[in-house]
Amino acid sequence: MDLADSPMMMNGHDEEEEIIPTFHKRKRTSTVNYDDAGYGKVMRSSHNDAPVKRSKPGKNVRGVIIGVWRDSDQPDDEDKHVIYGFIDIHDRLRTRIYGMNRRGEEVVGNAPTGAGGCWVTFERVIFDSHLANLSAAEVKEYVKIRSETKPEPTQEERDEADAKAVLKAKAAVAEQEAAFPAGKPVVHRPSLNRQSLSRQSLPRQSLHKTPSFQAVNAADLQTPKTSPFAENKPHGVLLGYWSESDEARIEDKHAVYGVLSETDCFRVKVQRLTRDGRYVDGNFPIGAGALWLSYKKVILEPHLASLSRPEVKEYCRIRQREQENRESDKERRANELKAVQQAKLNVAEKGLDTAADVPASPELEIRHSARSENRVSARHQAEAEAAAERARKEKAEARERQHEKTRKEVAMAEAIIQENAQMELKNNLKKLNKVWVAQQAALTPRASVAPGPVEVVDSEVKYHNGIKYERKQNGPFQGKLVSQAQILSIDGEDYVEYRILTKPSF
Incomplete structure (x- = not known):
């Protein structure tokens, strides 16, 4: 109906009367949230729209x-x-x-x-x-x-x-x-409006198989029936199939496996496989821990249909040990029948009352297992951190020991070099003194007659401040008290220094 033909738009008086009625109307349940910011927009008219939110x-x-x-x-x-x-x-x-x-x-x-x-x-x-x-x-x-x-x-x-x-x-x-340098950061995908209400829009795979959460168009990617993400050989013992599986044929329904944990906790889980190992997706449950089923939702295999829950648990215990060894199809069938009989005997010997068997809540078992796994994970993480801290300390101590050893070696090498330099200097001085004496002896004319022995008196040798002065018998300082020669380096040139003692002449 056009807005111009509406009774609400006939005139101002009619409009006012439509908005403010003069009589009480019957109270009806309102489906409109008047506090919502979107109130006043086009209202839903189809009964197939999303359910009403309250x-x-x-x-x-x-x-x-x-x-x-x-x-x-x-x-x-x-x-x-x-x-x-x-x-x-x-x-x-x-x-x-x-x-x-x-x-x-x-x-x-x-x-x-x-x-x-x-x-x-x-x-x-x-x-x-x-x-x-x-x-x-x-x-x-x-x-x-x-x-x-x-x-x-x-x-x-x-x-x-x-x-x-x-x-x-x-x-x-x-x-x-x-x-602590870590791996590549995780990038989340942006918001995507669902083009299809199909619940299996993305492949269900472990996050550890990809380095990050890559952006994926949920409307374009579908999990094929022969999915490459199908599980490998399932862990546990085949018990039957899931009663709520949406597959039409019994042969195509989801397989259910029994598992005994380390704490002797018996649980059953559904797999994306048929009982003969073919991949099937269907209405596989979504959510963390949703694959763990209640025992009531399991349709047992014909040879297990007569067993009680304790007997099925004992059957899983026996078959888990037997599955560690390879067995052919014939051997597997025979072993399954033997395990059924053995499970009944074991339960009878333990005196378990199978008639009063009350299945434990799978939710409580899952929580217990989750707590145990959390404690083990926390303990392993603490041990790993402690080991890493010890390794870091050991590396730091090893580096410090290496640095200290290097410093000692350098100091020792420097001391040896200095000592060798001092010894070489002394040897050079001795050689120079011998050369100087030889030069002086060659320049001074020898006497025709060898002089007699010279008596050394106290006036021929003087000591002052630890320096010895001797009276020279020849050379340029003949007759003077002269100290031993010392080699000096001045402006890069070598000089020979002599100290002479003379009496003042003033």
């Missing part, structure tokens, strides 16, 4: 908002499930999905269920604009900084605090990398 009572949330869930079925990023980041007791960054949007309105939609379904990895998060280009370490520092501050009352103050926290996080990570 304000949710305040609930205890932990951490700060870092973005929204990429796999949410809401078309608008602002309405998607919100993701909170927080630091756990082991100083690790955890990311969790909440059943609401970032405005606090409840959003159910396709929120994940099951044990561990609320946890989400980085590649499934659409980060806020100020966090989109940060690495994982920088996001962790940002969450630490923002968790320590109180919420700001206005949006402007919030944006300013977010920008400051980003700068502080980058500076903190830069200091850490300077002290």
